[in-house]
Amino acid sequence: MQTETITYIIISGIIALLLALFQYAYKSKIKGPRSWLLSALRFITLFSVFLLLINPKFDQVSYYNEKPNLVVAVDNSESVSYLEQSQNTSQLINSLKANEALNENFNIEFYSFGKEVNATDSLSFDEKQSNLALVFERLAEVYNSSISPTLLISDGNQTYGNDYAYLTKRYKQAVFPIILGDTTTYTDVKIQQLNVNRYAYLKNKFPVEVIATYNGNSTVNTQLKITSGATTVFSKPITFSKTITSQIVNLTLPANRVGVTSYRAQVVPLNNEKNTINNVKNFAVEVIDQKTNVAIVSDVLHPDLGALKKSIESNEQRNAEILSTTEFLNKANDFQLVIVYQPTNNFRALFKEIDRLKLNKIVVAGTKTNWSLLNQLQANYKQQLTNQTEEYQPTLNQNYATFIVDNLNFGEFPPLKAEFGETIFSIPFETILYKTINGTQIEEPLISTFEINDRREALILGEGIWRWRAQAFLNENSFNSFDNFIGKLVQYLSTSQRRTRLNVNYESFYNGNDNVKITAQFFNKNYEFEDNASLNITLKSKDTDSTRSFPFVLKNTNYEVDLSGLEAGNYSFIVSVNNENISKSGELKILDYNVEQQFLNANVTKLQSLANSSDGQSYFIDNTAAIANDLLNDSRFATIQKSTKKVVPLIDWKYLLALIALSLAAEWFIRKYNGLI
Known part of the structure; x- marks a missing residue:
């Protein structure tokens, strides 16, 4: 409270006292205790009114306890079930939920992640991609200003997005990785990477680069084969050893016919290989006859x-x-x-x-x-x-x-x-x-x-x-959206096709882990966008002759259908508009490839490095009994008592108004009782 306010209060008290004494001690006929009582009541009334006019402000301090957050981010990708860790993961989640001490000392928040991050503890282990970098980006937006130790339950194998080893520096929390998998090393040969252009030009040759890797101690001989249908278009023997753990094979293939051609690259499996799925990669090239x-x-x-x-x-x-x-x-x-x-x-x-x-x-x-x-x-x-x-x-x-x-x-x-x-x-x-x-x-x-x-x-x-x-x-960490905008403008100006009321946008082929999304626009006869149309796509599998239909969903200025759950194969489709004699047809191919099945082990080294760099600790899924005690006994994650200070003006104090009313009533009653009114 300021000195000036205190001075006003003292002066107000003196004035209130003088006025009360003047009325009941100097001028009043009442003497004795009743005079002093009335003087006191009048003093209380006057002094309270003066206080309301001055309206001094007081600091009101309240205290509360703030528990730290315990963030649990769970890998919901297919690799967890492929490594046979889905049951262990579910059991760990249930034990965290049932731990009373943890729930008493932490605000526990559950997230699952694959290609996206969702605030849920419902697990299906069917996500096609793992984007661990996005986990730390999203959590940093929410928890960087609080105490939030983080349990990362994952195999550490990332298939999508930026490298999470660098993005974790933005996340200012201790990370405790729960490693799904073991450190057992298996003999394995696989196609680590395959590089090929999406398009080729008729009667040209297009380059293909295959990077094959080996994990083992003995010298082995195998063969790299590339086939198209039943025809082998390339074959080459390759040798690996303890010191020669990778081979890069560069080759060219002819583009002899227009359209999408599928190929299968395979490193012939070794006799004792545990995982042969990662020996194969399918790829496709669309051959066009002009540029x-x-x-x-x-x-x-x-x-x-x-x-x-x-x-x-x-x-x-x-x-x-x-x-x-x-x-x-x-x-x-x-x-x-x-x-x-x-x-x-x-x-x-x-x-x-x-x-x-x-x-x-x-x-x-x-x-x-x-x-x-x-x-x-x-x-x-x-x-x-x-x-x-x-x-x-x-x-x-x-x-x-x-x-x-x-x-x-x-x-x-x-x-x-x-x-x-x-x-x-x-x-x-x-x-x-x-x-x-x-x-x-x-x-x-x-x-x-x-x-x-x-x-x-x-x-x-x-x-x-x-x-x-x-x-x-800056918006999307990619130039693709803007490049696609310019690309569509260039494509429109480079062709002579007349405009139509129904436009469909799709790719000729999709990799197995891509989002298979088809977008469309429909316009009325004045070529104004129709936002209440009903569009459907009828999809027919060329391999099984089965037919399925899906509705389009309106999203902003486009209609969109998500076909990401389709099995690999060749499809033809027809996009039609209900109550209109308008349709568009096309063909697409989905390649057979599951990136989540390419791993034999958890990425133990990377997860342990993550724990060390964030001042956390790593655990294997088979040895998680000490996690709860370690978190509860860590002094960094203790419950903190905090205070809030609120400045309260006296005019908001309702008891003072009640005191004024009570003192006036008591004064009136005494005066009335003594015949002074």
Whole structure:
């Protein structure tokens, strides 16, 4: 309490006392004890009222006990059951739940993880992937500001995501790994890694790299074979020993027919091998008969050029070259699509050549664009000339009907910089992204497409696309989403197919552990996105002739169906729309591969290193009796008494109001009783 407030209280007490004495000791006819009693009651009333006017504040301190958290993260992947540890894991979870001492001293939270992390203790051990790095990312978001020792029940074998050995440094908690498995070493030979391009070109040869490894002490001879159907297309003997534990085999295979071709790479098993599943890897290559060549033409240097080239070439079916106008004119016949980046005075001849060859193009306009010239070189749109620049953020047009555009959270992307003013189109066009200024969307396109005279064109009204690619990586730790966006734009401009009301997006083949997801968009007759349509996919297995149907689910601006539970094999499908005579058909292949079955042992070394680096302790699943006692006796995880201080103003103290009312009532009763009223 401040000195000034104390002074006011003392003065208030003196004034209240003087007023009470003046009324009942100096002026009153009542003498004796009744006078002093009335004086005291009047003093209490006046002093209490003065206190309310001053309204001093008091500190109110309360104490409470805070228990530490005990985070239990359980590996729910198939490798746990494959290592025959699912029963032991379930028993350990039940013992933790039943331990009264642990529940009394900790707030126990259970999580299961595979490719994703879920807050649950329900275990099925059927996850196809193990992403241990994501476990520590998610837990760090929740528990880094509290005391939360963590039990990691896992075999330590990671099949997806970043290496968790590095991400654990962000997680500021002691980690206690429960190791599912043993340290027994088995003789084993396996295909550690197989590298091959997803696409190849007709009548070319495509490279394949096979990395085979060996775990054992004796010298062994085996054979690497690659087959396609019943035909062996490659064979080579390989030898391993105690010192030669790996072999890298590089080879090329011919691409003789268009379509998806499946292959099977196998290292012939040894006589005493325990795990022969990891001796085999299936892979597939899609053979195409043409490659899209894209010219990126610019006379200015800008990071957008490199970002566009990287995005386009992320698909191996496409090649991009950054050229000057002169270089393009010398080899214009080599390209199917031209990206005209910020045209200047040197672009007159380029536009004439593009028109002569009837090439599709993307025009990217920015702060260095000569709009006076560009307005003259084409008649499809005109830009208002203001000689001023503006920054525009993107907003997705959810009714864009030409091809499927995924929402990449465009609203969080950095703005593009361009000429200020309206762009007026003289032909019909469709907007992919609208301009947004200071959070307000305006009905002007930032990125648009149109078709005229059997040619397709896109207009991007802004520079700074490289920032979008960087932002996509920050959002998802991957460039894939942005590269796919640019890839779809390039694909649309590189083909001559007419737009349809039903668009289906899928891959020709999927690896066994991939998420098999098919997306679709459906539009009404005005090519506006229809968000209440009913889409179904009918899937037929070519191997068994069985047929199944699945409904699509609306997600944002797409319909999506998840087929990740399908068995490996060849499938044909038909996507249809209920009450509409519209459908799309296709084929896909799912390769037989289960990454969770590739392991013989737990990754003991890595889990023990994790325990040491986080000041925790590792345990084997067969020796977990001491875990509870170790946690309870660790002084770092003791219950902490904490206090909270709350500043309470006197006016909130209801008892003071009751005291004022009581003293006034008592004073009135005494005066009334003595005939003073």
